[in-house]
Amino acid sequence: MKVLTAISVFFFCLGIISCKRTAKDLDILGKEYQAASADFKVLSVVRNRINDGYRLANSNSPLVYNMKFSQEVTWKITITSKATGAYQEFNGFSDTIADYNFKWRGSSAGYRFFSVADTAIINLTVLGREIPVFRDTINIINLPNLSNNNIKGVFHYLVGDFESGGNSFGTPYNDVSDDGSKFIAVLDEISDKVQGLSSFYFAGSDALNPNTYVGGCDTRNLYDLAQKFSKISPDSTYINLYIKGTEKKGTSLLLIVYEQDGETGSSFNLNINDKYQNRVVVDWVGWKLVSIPYSKFTKATSGGGLGNNELESDKISGFSIQLESYPDGGKDVEAYIDYVIFTQGKPFDISIIDKI
Ligand SMILES: [Ca+2]
Ligand SMILES: [Ca+2]
Numbered sequence: 001m002k003v004l005t006a007i008s009v010f011f012f013c014l015g016i017i018s019c020k021r022t023a024k025d026l027d028i029l030g031k032e033y034q035a036a037s038a039d040f041k042v043l044s045v046v047r048n049r050i051n052d053g054y055r056l057a058n059s060n061s062p063l064v065y066n067m068k069f070s071q072e073v074t075w076k077i078t079i080t081s082k083a084t085g086a087y088q089e090f091n092g093f094s095d096t097i098a099d100y101n102f103k104w105r106g107s108s109a110g111y112r113f114f115s116v117a118d119t120a121i122i123n124l125t126v127l128g129r130e131i132p133v134f135r136d137t138i139n140i141i142n143l144p145n146l147s148n149n150n151i152k153g154v155f156h157y158l159v160g161d162f163e164s165g166g167n168s169f170g171t172p173y174n175d176v177s178d179d180g181s182k183f184i185a186v187l188d189e190i191s192d193k194v195q196g197l198s199s200f201y202f203a204g205s206d207a208l209n210p211n212t213y214v215g216g217c218d219t220r221n222l223y224d225l226a227q228k229f230s231k232i233s234p235d236s237t238y239i240n241l242y243i244k245g246t247e248k249k250g251t252s253l254l255l256i257v258y259e260q261d262g263e264t265g266s267s268f269n270l271n272i273n274d275k276y277q278n279r280v281v282v283d284w285v286g287w288k289l290v291s292i293p294y295s296k297f298t299k300a301t302s303g304g305g306l307g308n309n310e311l312e313s314d315k316i317s318g319f320s321i322q323l324e325s326y327p328d329g330g331k332d333v334e335a336y337i338d339y340v341i342f343t344q345g346k347p348f349d350i351s352i353i354d355k356i
């Protein structure tokens with residue numbers, strides 16, 4: 001009788017499942033979700049490098065393990081930075097881990113990147129066990145260089161990462177009719193950042209001259225980016241940057257791209273070259289990756305920009321970020337910025353570095 005009841009319950013459950021089966025149910029019931037049995041064991045582990053320091057750079061091997069388990073099991077590998085909070089995870093179902101189902105070269109989930117001189121803690125957990133079945137630690141002594149690199153058909157050019165010594169933006173400037181004492185444009189090491197040791201903190205007040213304009217900063221020269229980009233559709237060229245909004249609502253960042261139309265080399269004249277803009281209203285709190293196709297930029301509303309009046313990716317030569325109290329003038333505004341990178345082919349995605 002007990003057996004019959006059990007069978008009835010089993011088929012009753014099956015009945016419910018078959019009536020309302022969804023893709024999610026299939027996942028839950030599927031083989032991919034297999035808990036470790038009581039005698040589960042990690043039979044062998046070999047890391048592709050055995051020393052403490054780890055170069056994840058383009059020319060070096062990514063982090064790879066060769067592991068063998070006593071059974072097929074649902075597993076998760078988490079990688080957590082000791083210093084910065086950077087995090088990544090990989091999931092799978094198998095009795096083996098090798099380079100076809102786990103390979104890491106430094107990608108992260110969320111906004112925070114892993115850093116050089118960081119320590120990464122690696123934990124392998126399996127379904128049905130609370131305690132990791134394998135732990136490892138590596139010291140990251142190098143990371144891939146994306147800039148000026150074409151990876152899986154996506155070209156990357158790093159415009160600025162706001163690291164001390166490597167900052168490619170020039171001296172900031174501000175609306176001289178505003179209260180200059182409130183204008184701050186500095187590399188910031190104190191608050192959280194996306195990449196490296198610092199981001200860029202941009203703050204000011206539009207109260208004294210409420211024309212929405214507060215201040216700005218440009219690449220050191222408006223020809224610094226010349227001849228870096230290919231002649232492809234402006235739909236496939238992306239201006240990407242991480243922006244952190246704060247509680248100060250009403251902050252906007254005006255992104256400006258300059259093109260060398262009427263001249264080449266080490267000169268830039270607004271009267272013969274194009275100038276395009278796109279305004280980002282920073283209406284969120286915390287970090288966010290903003291990616292804008294170049295085709296969404298429009299002719300700048302002030303300060304020259306008198307080229308051939310055509311958006312041309314291969315003519316891009318310079319970049320500016322301006323801080324604004326927009327849409328309403330007169331406010332105290334602020335934002336943090338990090339990792340300004342232009343891409344061609346696809347919008348920026350840090351996970352591409354695992355595919356090098
Ligand atoms: Ca940075
Ligand atoms: Ca102003």
Ligand SMILES: [Ca+2]
Nearest residue numbers: 259274310312
């Ligand atoms: Ca043009």
